[in-house]
Amino acid sequence: MAEPRIYATYWIETAFPLQQAAETMAGEQSTGTFVRVPGETDELREAHAARVEEIVELGEVTAPSLPGSGLPRSGDATRRAARVTLSWPISNMGLSLPNVLAAINGNLSELKAFSGLRLIDVRFPPEFLTRYQGPQFGIEGTRRLAGVFDRPIIGTIIKPSVGLSPEATAEQVRGLIEAGIDFIKDDELQGDGPHCPFNARISAVMRVINDHADRTGKKVMYAANLTGDIDEMLARHDHVVAEGGTCIMASMNSIGLPAMKVLRAHSQLPIHGHRNGWGMLGRSPAIGMSYIAFQKLWRLAGIDHTHVNGIDNKFCESDDSVIASARECLTPMFPAPHKDCRIMPVFSSGQSARQAAPTFAALGSIDCIFAAGGGIMAHPAGPAAGVRALRQAWDAAVAGIPAAEAAGKSPELKAALEAFSG
Template identity: 90%
Template structure:
């Protein structure tokens, strides 16, 4: 195996000297323990010890961000924050995403020396592409299957999340495809419940989508939530494919990286990676990991699109964090000439025509899905007007026309701005 290295960047908070704290991180996640042991030879350390590559002090911290941290023997309680870069030889864990995760985000969060420790980013060598396939469709392939180019893919979600029968779900899909939407997804809570079995639901939905495609030539992409045990997911994929479907969806945190790798190897359809549960890893600024680091692991495992939240969303994430995540999805993971593994960012969470302009201004691209539930279904003039309002808002944003000015010529957009104010 080559001498390539993995680089991980962290934010840390500690009362210990920064160099000592960083060395503790490197030792804990490679060759070291709390004392030197006989087998830890100089030769072994030279070959396998993690290296502290960089320490950037960020200033003092008044109070510990997390409970349970300790103080150095000197008793000095001055806590400082820093940005630390640590690297490992790829030979430590091999080409394995599960073992990579154990290395870069394993016991570190529990170390007593730290009152805060968060993974910010990870840079992987291209050798990982010899084992992991990365996205099969990505941005370009998704656009081809959806038949949408040069603008965002306008999407929505089946609501209510649970409780609908297969027939009722298909009825809602009929309304949405006739409204002109490009993409529809199951809610992550709806997979294969007894009131709405997966095969019955997807068959009913695809009959509607296929009939609409036969009439109009437009085949709406439907992300069917196949989350489950590995054998179930593979069988569900095959059912969607047989029904003429063009997308599948899986809850990433629920199935894990190895299951996603297997699903990607089997799949002939784009994989819509749902990030539900990411808040447990990402919400606290003092622990867990950033979405920038998180999505890289899943891109390599094989997802083609993933949620990044949305501007002025209903959750707790800031707009800056949302846009940073979306930009990263569109940024190559590896240096040329290796595949970039770019994927489609999905904006969602309380989105409406009002967010089109600020989203485009911040992202600087139309390579995204823009998903609205209430922003489509609750439009005063109905779902078709809701879809048209979103298209009008994005057209104005790309043209640099203020949305209020565009609304004077577009009654659907004008009504959307009035309905979804605030």
């Protein structure tokens, strides 16, 4: 029986012959180096060398995308782009995400043969589910805890990001939950500073949320940012559970894959994976990795939600990239009967009522958290009207009614479309 393999797909740019360039990648990230060495037998290469599975030429490029690349000995300076897929036997790195990352990313971006190299996708065999738990709650569990089943979960972010006291944070939460919000998250900048200690903040916020739940039956989901050292995160998780919370948040790039694995094994709550810092990996089209590849690592490690940016966002990511990432979150990583590891995509970054219709049209699903900060807080009639406007916008989008037409019967939506038209 053939050994299971990991597959990784790259976009490359090189002046070297494409087959040679692909073999350089495979050798660098498995058995080889720049010369054949003693011990690198044919039998060893057969068992452990990475394989070049596919090369698809994409055409010539006029100039190198990145500095520092070299030319072949022929002196030919013609550069071409291609899509290359490599594979590795899992015995090379074991069932270890940190070592997978070393194999599929490793030193590749520094190789002189390439003037561009970017990881665009990765596929795991289901054997990894024997070591990693994947999401605990995913889409269905998140909906159950939030009490929202037939529409997107409408969310927002505590603003200002930092500077509020625990009491001021709780008062902002009070206004938001009375306005009908489903989901509230800490900003990723709000951790455990002396002006707003984590335990005091969560206790103050949960008193408000629990009181509202006792009176109305609706318990708003609050994603508490517990990012920190591993022992701190586990203790903070326990405090959230003790206070009756239903979600925790961690900055993925800050804590790393091993820490996320530990947190997932300990957690009794959904994990909201914040992607801050991903721009360093994703902004350049010539280097780093796509979010499609990135989020798969974290889904295996155990997150239940993750940010995918948003349509017409305030950052640099294109709408096509945003929607591709969101769709991938909703796409099973493994076939039945294995766990599918689907998670909830979180739209954020400059979102308002005007992005509801294009988001639904592009995504084709209501399975998402749609988070608006300024799009709620800065509504001309106040946050409550901002929440209602988002609900009205999504209801219209799902019903196939143009937002401008729906606004004729919904003053909150009309004001939002006018306020956020720019």
